[in-house]
Amino acid sequence: MKIFTKILTAGMLMVGLLGVFTPSVSAANGIDICSGDSKDSVYCQNKDKGEDQVNGIIKTIVGVLLMAVGAISIIMIVIGGILFALSSGDAQKAAKARSTILYAVVGLIVSVFASAIVNFVFDGFSKPPVKPDASCNYYKEEK
Numbered sequence: 001m002k003i004f005t006k007i008l009t010a011g012m013l014m015v016g017l018l019g020v021f022t023p024s025v026s027a028a029n030g031i032d033i034c035s036g037d038s039k040d041s042v043y044c045q046n047k048d049k050g051e052d053q054v055n056g057i058i059k060t061i062v063g064v065l066l067m068a069v070g071a072i073s074i075i076m077i078v079i080g081g082i083l084f085a086l087s088s089g090d091a092q093k094a095a096k097a098r099s100t101i102l103y104a105v106v107g108l109i110v111s112v113f114a115s116a117i118v119n120f121v122f123d124g125f126s127k128p129p130v131k132p133d134a135s136c137n138y139y140k141e142e143k
Contacts, residue, residue, distance in 0.1 A: 008106075012113065055122050062118045069111040076104035 034044035080100035087093035 059119070059122060062115055066111055066115045070108060073104045073108040073111075076107075077101055080104060 034041070080097045083100060084094060084097035087097055
């Protein structure tokens, strides 16, 4: 059990650090295909609508799944509590009840982290790319 806890903690730490230390990257950085003559094309006129619809659908699906997993986890925690109350001092029944509660809580935590990762990714892709300003030393020519 201690090894499982250490592995779970290390995994969550790595995922958290990955989200903190990775820059937001977009394939559209520096490329604007909707400038000039092509700005009146069908794609350029409707490009934001499709992305918003897909992002909305995926966020809705993730929200519904998170709600379902949360409801199932709460039901399993209640079942584990009932099993624990009905164990009448039997060590095997009490251990089964504890493991039921533990797995329900772990499943709930994993689903919350999965939802957070999906929301983080879609929020990162839906933001417009950041353009460098004049104060950025990286883009200045060396003399």
